[in-house]
Amino acid sequence: MGLFYDFMASMNPxxxxxxxxxxxxxxxxxxxxxxxxxxxxDKGHKLERxxxxxxxxxxxxxxRTPAQDELDITKLWQQLQIDYQLExxxxxxxxxxxxxxxxxxSQRYQLGAYNLASGFQLAGLGQLASATVSCDRVVTFGAxx
Amino acid sequence: MVMRSAPYGSTNxxxxxxxxxxxxxxxxSPCLLYxxxxxxxxxxxxxxxxxxxxxxxxxxxxPMYDIPHIYIDQASMASQKIAPEQLDNLPVKCHIVDSEQxxxxxxxxxxxxxx
Numbered sequence: 001m002g003l004f005y006d007f008m009a010s011m012n013p014x015x016x017x018x019x020x021x022x023x024x025x026x027x028x029x030x031x032x033x034x035x036x037x038x039x040x041x042d043k044g045h046k047l048e049r050x051x052x053x054x055x056x057x058x059x060x061x062x063x064r065t066p067a068q069d070e071l072d073i074t075k076l077w078q079q080l081q082i083d084y085q086l087e088x089x090x091x092x093x094x095x096x097x098x099x100x101x102x103x104x105x106s107q108r109y110q111l112g113a114y115n116l117a118s119g120f121q122l123a124g125l126g127q128l129a130s131a132t133v134s135c136d137r138v139v140t141f142g143a144x145x
Numbered sequence: 146m147v148m149r150s151a152p153y154g155s156t157n158x159x160x161x162x163x164x165x166x167x168x169x170x171x172x173x174s175p176c177l178l179y180x181x182x183x184x185x186x187x188x189x190x191x192x193x194x195x196x197x198x199x200x201x202x203x204x205x206x207x208p209m210y211d212i213p214h215i216y217i218d219q220a221s222m223a224s225q226k227i228a229p230e231q232l233d234n235l236p237v238k239c240h241i242v243d244s245e246q247x248x249x250x251x252x253x254x255x256x257x258x259x260x
Contacts, residue, residue, distance in 0.1 A: 019258075053160065053164075054156065054157075054160055093163070094160070124167075125163060125164060125167040126167055126170075126171065128164065128167065129164075129167045129168045129170070129171040129173060130171060132168065132171075132173060132255075132256050133171060133173065135256075138256045138258070140258060140259070143258070143259045143260070
């Protein structure tokens with residue numbers, strides 16, 4: 001059964017968009033997003049992009065320092081990004097609200113510092129909208145109950 | 146898009162409308178379904194002021210931005226104790242749908258986002 005499923009999956013690759021709306025401290029939901037993304041790529045599916053929205057943007061802070069014996073969700077995404085050359089888009093409006101800025105935004109608002117983690121990039125909601133046009137599946141993690 | 150959150154307990158209401166407006170700008174004709182506590186988003190008194198942005202103004206603008214299809218889940222009206230006459234003066238025109246129609250709506254859309 002497992003083999004058959006794997007075969008089918010590789011025969012019909014789908015185009016996915018993953019939306020992360022939970023913060024990295026929402027451990028199991030945040031980890032499910034990473035695991036799901038790695039699994040779909042391992043099965044040969046295509047991933048258009050990962051879009052971080054709402055509290056999800058906190059994943060992209062380079063200043064997060066979880067305790068040494070705890071999982072670092074930011075590092076897991078960065079490793080996935082390197083392994084698969086992923087596009088990790090962080091909603092710019094939500095990022096600014098949550099205190100996540102890159103160099104350009106830091107200069108624009110004269111903030112004196114920036115903290116967007118490497119591998120992530122700021123993007124508009126348009127990236128989410130265009131993904132819904134081209135993707136077969138849009139999968140959200142951390143949605144409202 | 147399924148709107149399930151109370152208006153000011155989180156940023157869900159506004160974040161969802163931002164997504165809806167962006168989808169409309171990309172000609173994706175999003176449709177909104179208000180369910181559960183989300184119904185309270187439609188009932189905000191315009192005279193009542195909070196320090197937060199009033200959602201009513203965004204709602205009023207929806208038809209102008211090509212989001213004409215807005216639905217209210219009938220079953221949620223009972224659970225939220227909302228009488229039909231309370232829906233007489235909503236900021237935007239909404240259609241009341243029963244459970245069967247809700248199922249059809251969800252079935253007929255390619256992507257569903259819950260806020």
